[in-house]
Amino acid sequence: MMMTPKIESFVMHCGEMGSKWGFNRTVGQMYGLLIINEQALSAIEISETLNISRGNVSMGIKELQSWRLVQVQHKPKDRKEYYLPAGSIWEMAIRVFEERQKREVDPTLSLLRDNLLNEPANEQEQFAQGKMREIHDLLETITHWAGELQTMNPDKLNTLMKLGAGVSKIIDMKDRFLKSG
Amino acid sequence: MMMTPKIESFVMHCGEMGSKWGFNRTVGQMYGLLIINEQALSAIEISETLNISRGNVSMGIKELQSWRLVQVQHKPKDRKEYYLPAGSIWEMAIRVFEERQKREVDPTLSLLRDNLLNEPANEQEQFAQGKMREIHDLLETITHWAGELQTMNPDKLNTLMKLGAGVSKIIDMKDRFLKSG
DNA sequence: TTAAACTTTCAGAAATTACTGAAACTTCAG
DNA sequence: CTGAAGTTTCAGTAATTTCTGAAAGTTTAA
Structure with missing residues (x-):
């Protein structure tokens, strides 16, 4: 599997970005390669191409599977496993979003919940708990919202996104409508 | 500046999470400490507490400033600088979101744009460009949407979030309203 | 000016994270 | 069974990132 320069630049970029998106460089490269490639690739092809x-490929695949981003394919008369990106680009974005939520937000929410169960012992803790409550409530609102958005189908979500700030006008409209009705 | 066990657990947790949120452990701890603490803290206090x-404190503050997350305060008759979190919890969330956008999404968008200007040289590149376009369009929609959401005031944003998937019903309502009107 | 009080920088050390390659394991056809 | 074709694991090493502390820089009061 030879990469053309353009494809290589994309794959390497996915590597650089990989760490910012939550995995490491080689995992990023592997995922980039799978996305950009029409055919499913075997572990050995990935290893040679990159x-x-x-x-390392084996560990990377495991990581990508834990993000539900790859799927395995078998070919008849062939014992190798071949790997493909799981789902559409939209689904990929949603999965990355969901997983990050799980890894970045959920543990914090649970720590905050625990902490908020205790009575503050002094003025300093009182202030601290106030802040923790603020953060907790904000994260909970965001989590809840994200969960709901994920229940919408991609089309509707797309409409909503394209609408942008316009959604604000629609909410106003609803308010007026309900008041006058 | 002594930390009570509860406060310490919060601060240390911010440290763990720091790396997931885009900075490193000590920067996370520093920010946690500043948030949870009513008074502004000097660099030396931060250094001793943590x-x-x-x-390292100096570098950490610089990093937090690059995220626009801290602000400096001066006290009369005192040459030290004292540090405070910049803005409300809401603003903090929006800033982290914006900065991550800048660091994680923008470079990818620009790479994709460049790549899409070239004609594909063969069938493999044709497929690759198709995928790149999909990713590009999706990221652009998300970026645009995020930008618009940030122009909304926190109250309205809150209303929208609390509405959750309900927003979908309102969009339907708008459609019906426009058709019948 | 000077010097005290503070901040920043940065080379090198420490800590962490990622990667390799060989050994162990699994699966399956014959 | 056996062994060939594959996959996974993991101890040790390599690469990267973070942290320290001493030196250089800055600011201000006298």
Whole structure:
């Protein structure tokens, strides 16, 4: 599997971005390669194309599976496993979003909840708990909202996004409508 | 500046989470400490409370400033700088969101745009460009939407979030209203 | 000016994270 | 069974990131 320069630049960029998106460089590259490639690739092809060890590919695939971002394919008369990106670009975005939520927000929410169960012992803790409550409530609102958005189908979500700030006008309209009705 | 166990657990948690949120452990701890503390803190107080070197505090503050998350305060008759979190919890969330956008999404968008200007050289590149376009369009929609949401005031944003998937019903209502009108 | 009080910088050390490659494991056809 | 074709694991090493502390820089009061 030879990469053309353009494809290589995309794959390497996914590597750089990988760490910002929550995985490491080689996992990013692997995922970029799978997205950009029409055919499913075997572990050994990935390893050779990206010049990384076979063991690293195995760990990377595991990581991508934990994000539900790849799927395995088998070919008849062939014992190898072939890997493909799981789902559409939209689904990929939603999964990354969901997983990050799980890894970044949920643990904080649970720490805050625990902490808020205790009575503050002094003025300093009183202030601290006030802040923790603010953060807790904000995160909970966001989590709840994100959950709801994910129940919408991609089309509707797309409409909503394209609408942008316009949604604000629609909410106003609803208010007027309900008042006058 | 002594931390009570509850406050310490929060601050240490911010440290763990720091890396997931885009900075490193000590920067996370520093920010947690500033949020949870009613009074502004000097660099030396931060350094002593968290047991980290004075130089590290200086670098951490610089990092937090690059995220626009801290603000400096001066006290009369005192040459030290004192640090405070910049803005409300809402503003903090919006800033983290904006900065991550800048760091994680914008570079990818620009790479994709460049790549899409070239004609595909073969069938493999044709497929690749198709995928790149999909990703590009999706990221652009999200970026645009995020930008618009940020122009809304917190109250309205809150209303919208609390509405959750209900927003979908309102969009339907608008459609019906426009058709019948 | 000077010097005290503070901040920033940065080379090198420490800590963390990622990667390799060889060994162990699994699966399956014969 | 056996062994060939594959996958996974993991100890050790390499690469990267973070942190320290001392030196350089800055600011201000006298």
